Amino acid sequence: MSAPFIESPYAPRRRRTREVAVGEIRLGGSQPIRIQSMTTTDTLDTAGTADQIEQLADAGCEIARVTAPSLREAENLAAIRSELDRRGVRIPLVADIHFTPNAAMIAAEHVEKVRINPGNYADKKKFAVREYTDVQYAEEVERVADRFRPLVRRCKELGRAIRIGTNHGSLSDRIMNRYGDTPRGMVESALEFLDVCEHEGFRDVVFSMKASNTQVAIAAYRLLASSLSDRFIRRDGDIEYDERSYPFHVGVTEAGDGEDGRVKSAIGIGSLLADGIGDTIRVSLTESPIKEVPVARALADQAERLWSCGAVAPSGFDAVFVDDVYTHRRRETLRIETAGPALRGALRGALGGEEPVRVELELGPVPDDPEAAVDSLIAALGRAKDIECEGLLVDSLDPSAADQLKRFVRALESRGVKIPLAIRVEATWIDPCLPLASRLVVMVGALVPDESMAEAAAKVAKARLVLEWELRAPSDEIPALVDRVIAASARSKLETWLISVDADLPIHANRLAVARLRERGVKVPLVLRYRRNADETDEDALLRASVELGAPLCDGLGDAVSMGLQGWDPPERALELGYRILQGARLRTTWTEFISCPSCGRTRFDLEETTARIKARTQHLSGVKIAIMGCIVNGPGEMADADFGYVGSGPGVVNLYVGKECVSRQIPSAEADDRLVDLIRQRGMWKEPD
Numbered sequence: 001m002s003a004p005f006i007e008s009p010y011a012p013r014r015r016r017t018r019e020v021a022v023g024e025i026r027l028g029g030s031q032p033i034r035i036q037s038m039t040t041t042d043t044l045d046t047a048g049t050a051d052q053i054e055q056l057a058d059a060g061c062e063i064a065r066v067t068a069p070s071l072r073e074a075e076n077l078a079a080i081r082s083e084l085d086r087r088g089v090r091i092p093l094v095a096d097i098h099f100t101p102n103a104a105m106i107a108a109e110h111v112e113k114v115r116i117n118p119g120n121y122a123d124k125k126k127f128a129v130r131e132y133t134d135v136q137y138a139e140e141v142e143r144v145a146d147r148f149r150p151l152v153r154r155c156k157e158l159g160r161a162i163r164i165g166t167n168h169g170s171l172s173d174r175i176m177n178r179y180g181d182t183p184r185g186m187v188e189s190a191l192e193f194l195d196v197c198e199h200e201g202f203r204d205v206v207f208s209m210k211a212s213n214t215q216v217a218i219a220a221y222r223l224l225a226s227s228l229s230d231r232f233i234r235r236d237g238d239i240e241y242d243e244r245s246y247p248f249h250v251g252v253t254e255a256g257d258g259e260d261g262r263v264k265s266a267i268g269i270g271s272l273l274a275d276g277i278g279d280t281i282r283v284s285l286t287e288s289p290i291k292e293v294p295v296a297r298a299l300a301d302q303a304e305r306l307w308s309c310g311a312v313a314p315s316g317f318d319a320v321f322v323d324d325v326y327t328h329r330r331r332e333t334l335r336i337e338t339a340g341p342a343l344r345g346a347l348r349g350a351l352g353g354e355e356p357v358r359v360e361l362e363l364g365p366v367p368d369d370p371e372a373a374v375d376s377l378i379a380a381l382g383r384a385k386d387i388e389c390e391g392l393l394v395d396s397l398d399p400s401a402a403d404q405l406k407r408f409v410r411a412l413e414s415r416g417v418k419i420p421l422a423i424r425v426e427a428t429w430i431d432p433c434l435p436l437a438s439r440l441v442v443m444v445g446a447l448v449p450d451e452s453m454a455e456a457a458a459k460v461a462k463a464r465l466v467l468e469w470e471l472r473a474p475s476d477e478i479p480a481l482v483d484r485v486i487a488a489s490a491r492s493k494l495e496t497w498l499i500s501v502d503a504d505l506p507i508h509a510n511r512l513a514v515a516r517l518r519e520r521g522v523k524v525p526l527v528l529r530y531r532r533n534a535d536e537t538d539e540d541a542l543l544r545a546s547v548e549l550g551a552p553l554c555d556g557l558g559d560a561v562s563m564g565l566q567g568w569d570p571p572e573r574a575l576e577l578g579y580r581i582l583q584g585a586r587l588r589t590t591w592t593e594f595i596s597c598p599s600c601g602r603t604r605f606d607l608e609e610t611t612a613r614i615k616a617r618t619q620h621l622s623g624v625k626i627a628i629m630g631c632i633v634n635g636p637g638e639m640a641d642a643d644f645g646y647v648g649s650g651p652g653v654v655n656l657y658v659g660k661e662c663v664s665r666q667i668p669s670a671e672a673d674d675r676l677v678d679l680i681r682q683r684g685m686w687k688e689p690d
């Protein structure tokens with residue numbers, strides 16, 4: 001049996017590691033999460049690169065990475081370091097190395113850390129299919145080790161750190177042929193390099209396991225954490241999680257720009273941080289690197305607050321919330337009609353089972369002016385492009401507002417709104433709402449007596465509606481509450497019910513609820529809720545929503561996301577965010593998926609502007625994946641499972657790809673957008689925008 005990837009998935013606790021020094025900055029152990037970014041300037045432009053690093057440092061970046069594609073750039077790192085010293089900018093530098101071990105040897109002389117990519121340090125990536133015998137495979141590993149060993153020895157002498165930075169998209173042919181492009185392949189690829197480091201007695205190692213697919217990134221980091229623990233157990237024969245393990249640099253690669261880039265980064269990075277995994281983070285956006293820093297800072301702050309909350313897992317609780325934490329699989333649930341009598345049979349009125357994860361809007365208390373509120377809701381939904389609101393939830397916690405609630409429902413009906421309506425109520429105040437809703441959301445906590453719960457369940461069962469038990473309790477009390485709602489539902493012969501959780505630690509509480517349901521053999525759907533705090537900025541709210549909803553979704557939990565409308569201006573942003581999170585977690589595709597690199601010193605064109613241009617023409621192609629990559633050295637290897645690739649191949653020219661195959665070379669940039677659209681047309685994936 002493998003070691004678990006963290007101590008417990010039911011309480012936030014930081015994964016323990018050794019500390020590694022990167023110049024004057026230490027990371028891992030009890031150090032704060034360190035913020036990183038990467039320059040996008042030409043590394044031969046000493047002043048320009050130093051300017052950007054200085055801006056990064058001013059913005060709060062603690063470690064700056066600079067690409068060193070060839071010996072000349074590696075040598076110029078000395079000049080950049082001198083320039084920074086002259087300006088009094090004290091920030092550790094990392095050299096980013098692909099394909100050129102000789103550049104790594106030079107870079108190690110001038111910078112505090114060297115990042116190597118195991119997929120291309122001394123291995124090939126030509127998408128070649130070849131079977132290796134065990135002997136041939138071992139010979140190849142030894143050949144790679146021979147190329148890597150000198151760097152390890154030199155870094156040890158100079159006191160430099162090394163990041164073994166695996167990328168899902170750039171695994172070597174050798175690893176791909178043995179493991180496929182899997183999290184296991186990513187981990188094995190990294191561990192081969194660790195073998196060399198440990199054999200040389202070198203321990204200043206940091207790992208990364210980046211992917212543009214958030215589910216893959218999460219699985220790979222978890223698997224690496226577990227594999228490292230296994231390694232120590234095998235070697236030293238004990239089962240302690242201790243400070244011998246290595247820190248992780250966490251990131252999602254090619255996340256893109258704007259809200260999509262932030263959502264995707266927050267889902268991947270934030271989910272791992274919520275697990276306690278991550279000692280230094282980089283948010284990769286197709287924007288100025290300066291803009292990456294506040295996003296990373298916000299994610300780190302959220303995680304550090306979570307880690308320090310002191311919550312503990314319920315004692316003796318050993319049920320599991322998923323079968324396999326290293327493979328995404330949506331939790332098996334019952335399909336439930338939620339449309340109510342008027343809408344029964346409408347597709348969007350069902351959730352769970354094979355239904356897509358639904359997006360609901362939570363409106364808050366019944367509005368004072370119900371008719372005006374319904375009109376402005378209809379206007380907001382009309383402005384939301386490409387997406388539909390699939391459920392509405394309104395609070396009716398005040399019996400004196402019963403008439404207002406009726407007016408609200410009548411206003412919806414009279415204006416032809418055919419969206420299933422849920423009403424949130426107390427267990428003791430249910431009767432007036434029964435004729436009005438398709439689903440009742442009944443709040444339950446430790447103080448609600450069993451009798452009240454059973455009575456509410458019996459009334460909903462009799463009205464043949466759906467009941468959602470909203471469990472309101474501290475996380476560690478959730479399993480006990482799950483048992484009580486199971487009992488109340490059974491006692492009242494209520495068949496169509498589901499749950500949601502309103503707890504202090506939503507990610508962990510949802511896991512606890514599902515683990516208990518699994519243990520009891522109950523497959524009711526789960527609704528994930530997000531409400532923004534009054535004092536949150538738009539960006540903080542977007543990041544927290546992405547983490548709190550994205551983490552369970554990537555775990556395979558959640559049949560609907562319910563987005564609180566309050567605080568969003570315009571209100572349809574809440575709905576859009578729900579859909580963006582589903583797309584970022586790869587649960588439901590609404591728009592084109594863009595995989596665009598953050599750009600670096602190798603980039604051949606203005607990536608931000610090009611991405612915006614291509615997005616404007618193609619973002620309506622739901623389900624199509626388009627990669628926009630800065631260079632042909634890494635771009636084709638790292639564009640993952642994109643359907644089409646647009647890759648800078650030289651100044652002013654672009655190569656176009658279909659899947660992994662380059663189909664047009666050296667196209668002048670002025671023509672490349674049209675040629676890309678032609679390619680999409682030829683493959684039958686184009687449709688005209690509305």
Ligand code: SF4
Pocket residue numbers: 597598599600601602603604629630631632633634635638
């Ligand atoms: S793909 Fe983009 S970020 Fe990666 S090396 Fe090339 S230009 Fe740099």
